[in-house]
Amino acid sequence: MSDTEAGDGRRSSLHGFWSSKLAFILAVTGSAVGLGNIWKFPYVAGENGGGAFVLIYLLCVFGIGLPIMMSETMLGRRGRRNPVASMMLLGEEEGGGRWWGVVGLSGVAAGFLILSFYSVIAGWVLAYVMQSMAGSFVAADAATVKSLFNALAGNWQATAGWHTIFMVITVVVVARGVERGLEQAVTLMVPALIGILLILLGFSAATGEFEMGVRFMFEPDWSKVSGETVLAALGQAFFTLSIGMGCVMAYGAYLPQETSIPATATAVVCADTSVAVLSGLVIFPIVFANGIDPMAGPGLIFEALPLSFGNMPGGVFFGTLFFLLVGFAALTSAISLMEPAVAWWVESFATTRARASIIIGLIIWALGFLSVFSFSLLADFRFLNGTFMDNFDFLTSNVMLPLGGLLITVFCGWVMSENSVNDELNIGQSALYRTWRFLTRFVAPVAVVLVFLHAVGWLDWLMARPIGS
Ligand code: PHE
Numbered sequence: 001m002s003d004t005e006a007g008d009g010r011r012s013s014l015h016g017f018w019s020s021k022l023a024f025i026l027a028v029t030g031s032a033v034g035l036g037n038i039w040k041f042p043y044v045a046g047e048n049g050g051g052a053f054v055l056i057y058l059l060c061v062f063g064i065g066l067p068i069m070m071s072e073t074m075l076g077r078r079g080r081r082n083p084v085a086s087m088m089l090l091g092e093e094e095g096g097g098r099w100w101g102v103v104g105l106s107g108v109a110a111g112f113l114i115l116s117f118y119s120v121i122a123g124w125v126l127a128y129v130m131q132s133m134a135g136s137f138v139a140a141d142a143a144t145v146k147s148l149f150n151a152l153a154g155n156w157q158a159t160a161g162w163h164t165i166f167m168v169i170t171v172v173v174v175a176r177g178v179e180r181g182l183e184q185a186v187t188l189m190v191p192a193l194i195g196i197l198l199i200l201l202g203f204s205a206a207t208g209e210f211e212m213g214v215r216f217m218f219e220p221d222w223s224k225v226s227g228e229t230v231l232a233a234l235g236q237a238f239f240t241l242s243i244g245m246g247c248v249m250a251y252g253a254y255l256p257q258e259t260s261i262p263a264t265a266t267a268v269v270c271a272d273t274s275v276a277v278l279s280g281l282v283i284f285p286i287v288f289a290n291g292i293d294p295m296a297g298p299g300l301i302f303e304a305l306p307l308s309f310g311n312m313p314g315g316v317f318f319g320t321l322f323f324l325l326v327g328f329a330a331l332t333s334a335i336s337l338m339e340p341a342v343a344w345w346v347e348s349f350a351t352t353r354a355r356a357s358i359i360i361g362l363i364i365w366a367l368g369f370l371s372v373f374s375f376s377l378l379a380d381f382r383f384l385n386g387t388f389m390d391n392f393d394f395l396t397s398n399v400m401l402p403l404g405g406l407l408i409t410v411f412c413g414w415v416m417s418e419n420s421v422n423d424e425l426n427i428g429q430s431a432l433y434r435t436w437r438f439l440t441r442f443v444a445p446v447a448v449v450l451v452f453l454h455a456v457g458w459l460d461w462l463m464a465r466p467i468g469s
Pocket of ligand 1: 036
């Protein structure tokens with residue numbers, strides 16, 4: 001980021017600007033591509049029966065996620081402040097009222113909750129870097145790999161240790177504000193990750209049940225689709241794109257005025273989707289070839305991938321590199337999860353970035369213990385949707401992010417004047433603009449509301465009532 005003004009005469013950013021359009025694309029891609037693509041997508045797809053879920057997910061990504069990502073970027077750039085302050089300011093400017101700041105606040109809260117469990121999973125990834133390097137997976141079979149994973153997850157001291165290491169790294173990076181280093185990391189990481197996924201894909205195709213995997217992912221079995229499946233797909237779309245919680249808004253605040261929002265958002269969404277689909281194509285053939293249960297849940301990739309690495313030439317090298325890259329991908333997402341909170345804290349309490357990062361990091365680290373224990377001490381303590389971690393995950397991905405996204409699209413579609421929108425999107429009255437506006441005003445909000453109603457069973461109840469009664 002440079003500290004120079006964008007030179008557009010509009011509001012200036014309090015934290016400087018991205019050095020280029022590519023830097024912004026890389027930063028948002030770094031935020032979007034993470035555990036959501038490699039760890040969560042395959043296991044949620046597995047739990048929800050594959051094909052139909054994947055298709056609904058893709059529809060959500062392009063029909064709802066992309067327009068919301070554009071909207072969120074636009075709000076960030078127009079507000080040029082942290083998400084809470086930006087929403088308050090724009091709410092007032094556009095005649096909607098300062099209470100729109102709640103969108104930002106809910107994002108700050110979601111960031112705390114998500115990072116608290118995200119860091120636990122990322123910690124396991126770090127542990128797997130060491131395991132790969134030590135050769136623990138060499139020639140291993142499914143049972144060995146599964147017991148390795150259970151030993152790690154069930155050992156709260158080890159899990160807590162790795163969670164702590166990951167949080168410390170995240171806080172150090174956020175505190176130093178080393179955006180330049182990050183830009184470079186992402187430039188290398190995303191292509192390297194795609195490269196190694198392609199190598200793995202080759203291995204899955206050669207040795208796994210590839211056809212079964214592809215069928216599982218793309219052959220929809222509509223009979224398996226329920227309100228919860230659709231909600232899970234919607235939640236996954238929000239989570240993987242990092243939208244609905246002010247993270248894209250925070251990054252948008254540092255975006256120079258002349259950068260095209262539709263082009264950057266599309267690039268990010270396509271990169272993110274490719275990584276998720278590739279991960280699924282890598283995982284499921286291994287899952288079926290080794291009799292692993294696709295419904296294995298959060299341990300799925302940790303039970304499947306080491307089987308490939310353990311049985312392929314150069315597996316120690318590729319395995320280590322892969323988990324290292326996933327760790328990096330998680331780090332660039334973790335940083336973005338802290339950004340709304342840190343920017344808000346710095347601006348509201350007039351403190352330094354370093355101090356804000358440390359305080360916020362400590363709170364998140366402590367909260368993380370509820371997820372650490374979810375696989376050991378508190379594994380049997382279940383309420384609502386399961387363990388603490390299950391509940392944090394459900395509450396954020398499936399409730400808070402979609403609600404945040406709903407408010408964002410309603411704001412951009414209905415509250416903000418067309419002049420302001422045109423100022424930011426700068427695509428005139430083109431077909432692209434009209435599509436965006438239609439999706440933003442009608443499709444995205446209605447879809448989110450319908451999914452909620454469907455998930456809680458109200459839609460069926462409403463539909464079952466004879467008209468007029
Ligand atoms: N999109 C990230 C991932 O897929 C997670 C994330 C969610 C990051 C929300 C920021 C905000 O791993």
